[in-house]
Amino acid sequence: MTAASADSVFVTRSEGISAEGVRDQYADGKAAKVWEIFIGDKNSRTDNYKKFLINLLRAKNCKRILDVACGTGVDSIMLLEEGFEVVSVDASDKMLKYALKERWNRRKEPAFDRWIIEEANWLTLYDDIKDVVKGGFDAVLCLGNSFAHLMDSSPQQLEHKKAIRNFEMCLRPGGMLLIDHRNYDNILETGSTPAKSLYYNTSHTADIKTSVLFYCGKPAMVTMDYQIEANNLKSEFRLSYYPHALNQFSNILKEIFGAKAEHQLFGDFKDLSVVKNPAFYIHLIQKPLN
Numbered sequence: 001m002t003a004a005s006a007d008s009v010f011v012t013r014s015e016g017i018s019a020e021g022v023r024d025q026y027a028d029g030k031a032a033k034v035w036e037i038f039i040g041d042k043n044s045r046t047d048n049y050k051k052f053l054i055n056l057l058r059a060k061n062c063k064r065i066l067d068v069a070c071g072t073g074v075d076s077i078m079l080l081e082e083g084f085e086v087v088s089v090d091a092s093d094k095m096l097k098y099a100l101k102e103r104w105n106r107r108k109e110p111a112f113d114r115w116i117i118e119e120a121n122w123l124t125l126y127d128d129i130k131d132v133v134k135g136g137f138d139a140v141l142c143l144g145n146s147f148a149h150l151m152d153s154s155p156q157q158l159e160h161k162k163a164i165r166n167f168e169m170c171l172r173p174g175g176m177l178l179i180d181h182r183n184y185d186n187i188l189e190t191g192s193t194p195a196k197s198l199y200y201n202t203s204h205t206a207d208i209k210t211s212v213l214f215y216c217g218k219p220a221m222v223t224m225d226y227q228i229e230a231n232n233l234k235s236e237f238r239l240s241y242y243p244h245a246l247n248q249f250s251n252i253l254k255e256i257f258g259a260k261a262e263h264q265l266f267g268d269f270k271d272l273s274v275v276k277n278p279a280f281y282i283h284l285i286q287k288p289l290n
């Protein structure tokens, strides 16, 4: 049994499958609907996260941003409000529906009128959006533990490399990719996932039950069952992730961006020297100028 077929045996509660291309775990709309509740008020980012992202983008002189996992549009909207030019893409039309609705509601604001939202898949990203890439973006963002949704059954992680290559192709020389993943090294060691969100000030109790599927003695997939309580209602949805090991992930980034690329690593939006065992790793890798 390959990890890909294991994925289909280990049935997800929220098991949407897109008509073509990559499996859309959000296709039945369940997680999309609950996501809005899960993340709470769109303005209520944790200060750490908001400051980290905005300060970093400004410090690196980034103006044109590509959000490749925009989901319901939560990060993109914050960036538009902060004066950045944003193009947002996602593979799930059920998630995009919420972003499109917000753009329509705020269409009289020039930044929202100019906001480009497209359906696109990381595996074909450059081809999907080459008309809007032009000279390349100043920054590509893939945040919120999104990249780990992409499963890869090949031992060389060919699909992961293909997706990262597409992100790199969308950047201008000197542009940066900001991409995160949960601390799967720790999740595999402890068998549990911290429920508290570092990204959002969600007021709803969220429990995350974690299971790990092994293939040939190696962890192939981590499944998280989210339980959200809001207005006396209990909602549940299940999402599956590829358990990226920190070293392996860093090596893929360096392989695609080249030896000259500057790679910086953060833990929970702080320098790694002050966070020993973070819940999230955030990688910043800069495309060399030549």
Ligand SMILES: C[S@@+](CC[C@H](N)C(=O)[O-])C[C@H]1O[C@@H](n2cnc3c(N)ncnc32)[C@H](O)[C@@H]1O
Pocket: 022, 024, 026, 039, 068, 069, 070, 071, 072, 073, 074, 075, 089, 090, 091, 092, 095, 120, 121, 122, 123, 143, 144, 145, 146, 147, 149, 150
């Ligand atoms: C966890 S949500 C995060 C959304 C948003 N960044 C946030 O923090 O709220 C992950 C998003 O990644 C998208 N996604 C997963 N695989 C994808 C792929 N191969 N191509 C494009 N988007 C994908 C999903 O559709 C989903 O909207």
